[in-house]
Amino acid sequence: MSYEIIGISVLWIFLYGYLIVASIDFGAGFFAFYARATGKDHLINRLISRYLSPVWEITNVFFVFFFIGLIGFFPAAAHYYGSSLLVPGSIAIVLIAIRGSFYAFENYGSKKNIVFLFLYGATGLLIPPSLSVALVLSEGGFIIENNNVVTLEYMKLLTSPLAWSIVALAITSVLFISASFLTFYADRADDQPALKLLRGYALFWSTPTIIAAFTAFLYLSQYNARHFQNMMNLWWLLGLSVVFFLIVLWLLYKERRYGWAFISVMLQFGCAFFAYGIGHYPYILDPYITVQGGATGEAMGIALVAVFIGGLLLLIPSLVLVFRLFLFDADYVKGKR
Amino acid sequence: MIIDTVLWSRLVTGLTLSFHVIFATIGVAIPLMIAIAELVGIRKQDHHYTLMAKRWTRGFIISVAVGVVTGTAISLQLALVWPNFMQLAGNVIALPLFLEVFAFFFEAIFLGIYLYTWDRFRNPYIHWLLTIPIVLGASMSAFFITTVNGFMNQPAGFTLEHGQFTAVYPLQAMFNEATPSKVFHVLTSAYMTGAALLAAIAAFSILRKGATDYTKKALKLMMSVLLVFSFLTALAGDTAAKFLAEHQPEKLAAAEWHFETAKGADLIFFGWLNAEREVIGALHIPKALSFLAFSDFNAEVTGLNEFPADEQPPLWVHYLFDFMASIGFILLAVSAFFFLFLFWKKRNEYNRWLLRAIVLGAPLAFLAVELGWFYAEVGRQPWIIRGYMRVEEAATTSPSIMPLFFLFLLLYIVLGTLCIIVLRRLFRNNPAEVELEKIAATHAAKAKEEGELPS
Secondary structure, eight states, X not given: OOHHHHXXXXXXXXXXXXXXXXXXXXXXXXXXXXHHHTTOHHHHHHHHHHHHHHHHHHHHHHHHHHHHHHHHHOTHXXXXXXXXXXXXXXXXXXXXXXXXXXXXXXHHSSSOOHHHHHHHHHHHHHHHHHHHHHHHHHTSSSEEEETTEEEEOHHHHHTOHHHHHHHHHHXXXXXXXXXXXXXXXXXXXXXXXXXXXXXXXXXXXHHHHHHHHHHHHHHHHHHOHHHHHHHHHTHHHHHHHHHHHHHHHHHHHHTOOHHHHHHHHHHHHHHHHHHHHHHHTTEEETTTEETTTTOOOHHHHHHHHHHHHHHHHHHHHHHHHHIIIIISOHHHHTTOO | OHHHHHHHHHHHXXXXXXXXXXXXXXXXXXXXXXXXXXHHHHHHTOHHHHXXXXXXXXXXXXXXXXXXXXXXXXXXXXXXXXXXXXXXXXXXXXXXXXXXXXXXXXXXXXXXXXXXXXXXXXXXXXXXXXXXXXXXHHHHHHHHHHHHHHHHHSOOSEEEETTEEEEEOHHHHHTOTTHHHHHHXXXXXXXXXXXXXXXXXXXXXXXXXXXXHHHHHHHHXXXXXXXXXXXXXXXXXXXXXXXXXXXXXXXXXXXXXXXXXXXXXXXXXXXXXXXXXXXXXXXXXXXXXXXXXXXXXXXXXXXXXXXXXXXXXXXXXXXXXXXXXXXXXXXXXXXXXXXXXXXXXXXXXXXXXXXXXXXXXXXXXXXXXXXXXXHHHHTTTTEEETTTEEHHHHSOOOTTXXXXXXXXXXXXXXXXXXXXXXXXXXXXXXXHHHHHHHHHHHHHHHHHHHHHSOO
């Protein structure tokens, strides 16, 4: 396998990892605020902060990792995405900054503050759409290059049904993924009232998620026929995704095996996300950057892959340690430690 | 119009970096101080030091959050504001940027564990061991990012032919000639600043509320760290100046207002320039510049006039350099006086004037870090990659950069203000003395309980 393929695969896997952990984080922020606003915070907020406190920075690093990796493997991405995303990218920076620091202010500071929590919850719902814009742009046609000057067609983007359907998908998926994870976490903590509330959220957000997914897929077929056709060739992967979705619904409905339900959510999104990603190949930005044409030189590519493998050898044991201490340590989850 | 967007691009980046570097410095330095305090606490079995480590960690985690989000901001801004720089440099210098993320990842994981496992291990050394990956991760992050800055000053590890890279050696780019002296200077000055900050907090508390055992211990511990690192920082600064003299003479010449190449060159301290570029009102130290640059009073130092006018850095970097170096020596002197007074029984090391100087040391140390970075960046002008790419070629062409400057300015004002408010509230409502009483009370209760139980 060539280093370009390894590079893009690694990045896509990381982006998938970010999708899952960030969704849990973003959604949890929203639910924490929503519960406070509706007076149900005594039910779930302790649970949410117990999970989030040790891991929120890790979530943030996933994103920076993907971003720096993308520019490392495909420097041309800096030229195109960097130039065109100045404004939306800066807005995303501000949102991420508000969210991260306000979480720390609210959580580690001495006084609880509803304004901090509101901003924390609201930004959690605004960041996924602003990041998902990058996926919309990658379909091509929104970024135009003339005489080496790259511009973004704002009007075209804002009036594009594809863009809005992907935004809707981003928001609904965040809430669905997060609610199903927190349901599992509440079950581990053996916290019945929280479990009941969160299971309700998970079931509620399942239907809008699947509707948004089909809508986005439909608009993709109209916008980028090549990408759509490539995805249709991976019909079995899309089919698996639907099957996993049905498994999730069944397990949640039957109130059993919440751990498996969450794993099925991960597989549901994994199948769809990889069908989307493989279908996108060979373009990183249609039509300007391809995986082969836009890749960095061989020496740097191999160095980055080597660092990546070395880094994983260091990180995986550390992450396992975190999970054992905070996620799978029943006493910690129950608040006894 | 083009010039305007370049200027605004520089302002946006300068703004983000000058805000980020405060928190980055704290982020690099404080883990070391926490590790030292916790270790001293375990070895001396003195819970004052353990409490110190705990309280510093509590404050640290809040500043880390601001450091993380501003770090994310600068990593994105590099591509958003300097797309052409990142496209070119990304091919050569992506490796340390990538490694930096790993180092930070590592640090973040262990920081999360450290924070929530104070009472989970029976052997206190196991909890202390968790500080090692945090200190290493933080310092390695600084190392990797500094290599990128080194590359901008001393590009290496590639051949550029007709705008194309023909051969890239990532490791050579990372270990460019600027790397060793820069890393040495950045790390020592960060540790120095961290110690100055914590010493200043202890000194401030003594001035306000009188000395307690806890504050005295904290002050003494941090003053000793400050003494060590202010000495090492002076040494590192000297190394950095010698490096400049040899490899980047225009940067040193601009800082020293050394225009004509000469042997036995004088060191010019402060002063100002008239219209004919003549130095007025400065303190001249004979032959000191030659000595500073080459450890030889008669060595030849390259003057700024050897370089074409459009490749000379602006001359106001002289003041940045002089203020930075002066602050370095002030901090060294203050910590030396503290220990002089400590060992010389006639004098009191808790003398109010000395304590005031220590308090003042913290803002001065941060100011020196800022001045140093401004010197490093402005002194490289007009290049973004010295000899290969000029700043104006690298910047974005989008005019939206101007309003974004004000957006970010507002963001940093809000974050900075809230960070200070939250930190003040966290510690003002919960002074160390109250916590110590609580600890003593729980110890007493435990002892009583054990005493009542038949063993």
